[in-house]
Amino acid sequence: MRDMKALINRLGLKAKEAATGTIYVEHNGKKVRVANHEPNFAMTKFRGDADLEIYTHDVEGSEINDKYDVVKMIAEFFEIEIKGTLKSILTKASNRKIAERNRLAELAKANKKEQEAIKEAKEERLNNLADFVAENKEELEAILADAEAYGDFGSNGAKRRKRRRNYFKNEVLKRFNVELELSDYKEL
Numbered sequence: 001m002r003d004m005k006a007l008i009n010r011l012g013l014k015a016k017e018a019a020t021g022t023i024y025v026e027h028n029g030k031k032v033r034v035a036n037h038e039p040n041f042a043m044t045k046f047r048g049d050a051d052l053e054i055y056t057h058d059v060e061g062s063e064i065n066d067k068y069d070v071v072k073m074i075a076e077f078f079e080i081e082i083k084g085t086l087k088s089i090l091t092k093a094s095n096r097k098i099a100e101r102n103r104l105a106e107l108a109k110a111n112k113k114e115q116e117a118i119k120e121a122k123e124e125r126l127n128n129l130a131d132f133v134a135e136n137k138e139e140l141e142a143i144l145a146d147a148e149a150y151g152d153f154g155s156n157g158a159k160r161r162k163r164r165r166n167y168f169k170n171e172v173l174k175r176f177n178v179e180l181e182l183s184d185y186k187e188l
Helices: 001-011 041-047 067-077 084-135 137-149 155-177 180-186
Strands: 016-018 023-027 030-035 052-055
Touching: 001 016, 001 023, 001 067, 001 084, 001 180, 023 137, 030 067, 052 067, 067 084, 084 180, 137 180, 155 180
Parallel strands: 030 052
Antiparallel strands: 016 023, 023 030
16 A cells, blocks of 8 residues: 555645555545545544545455556546656556456467367267267166166265266276276267
């Protein structure tokens, strides 16, 4: 909050900081309150209501306005032109935010391509296994029945499912030399 207070003071305003970290700014009879928490309503009799309340964090504690956003909002509210080094500081901060947003968008795009490639590979693998499953349906049903019986020896649901999956996969691999997951078999 001290950095924010220094930036607000660069606007030519006098910012006061409370013990809670809240910053109060008054100019031309208007008041602004900047905080990361709800106001103490018992204190309004001493300081009065604010015309604008700016929160730096939301209820969950995530940052919603950084110090540069707050300075821009205050300047806009009081109709003060931002000049000089303060303007360059705010421009650099905005450029960093834009660059970060672009980087995240590129990562999302790359992630989406990877997911599509994985999905296509799975569809291709399932298409290749479809004929195998159709030809050996009776034997695979028998293996599945054995896997169900073997899985029932597990002490809880997760262990039963794991035993069932492993038994089915290993038996198919042993008999046919083909890797077939139980989930893929059920999907086919």
